[in-house]
Amino acid sequence: DLGNSFVQVYGWDITDQTNMVLNAGGSTILINNGWSFRSGGFTYNNVTLDNPAAFSNVTLYGPASFDTLTIEAGTEVRFDTVTYTASHFNTNAVVSNRVFLRSVFDGENASLVQTTPDFCGDYLDIKDINASGVNFYACVNSADLGNKFGWSFLASSVGLGSTTEF
Secondary structure, three states: OOOOOEEEEEEEEOOOOOOOOOOOOOOEEEEEEEEEEEOOOOEEEEEEEEOEHHHOEEEEEOOEEEEEEEEEOOEEEEEOOOEEEEEEEEEEOEOOEOEEEEEOOOOOOEEEEEOOOOEEEOOEEEOOEEEEOOOEEEOOOOEEOOOOOOEEEOOOOOOOOOOEEO
């Protein structure tokens, strides 16, 4: 039972969930300068990935569900080729620190499903990531690197502020 705990780790690794029950409660898990998040197929409350490019990428292995999944500026996330569902997805990218969304395997797609408000993000580099559930918008400073479905790339900025959500 994670309750309302705050857990800061380099990696989260649940590979054998035999006889395991995970109660995420109101918890927050921060993967800080780490390398992977192996979900064990469980549902999580708040998970934040903060891994500046100098530390390489963070790989998510799923499937997984989140209330909120946040990706901080400068972080490259590689998603296993399964489905990740979130009520809210936040990216905190800025001009000098983009967020990179990729699949673990080049040319194979991972899927993001948002269940509530539309997502609109800027300074994103997107490749091999499908999006569904709500509208997914990538703003003018984002890069379409191919092999993705469900994203709309906008021609002009829409005044997002520093945090965007899907």
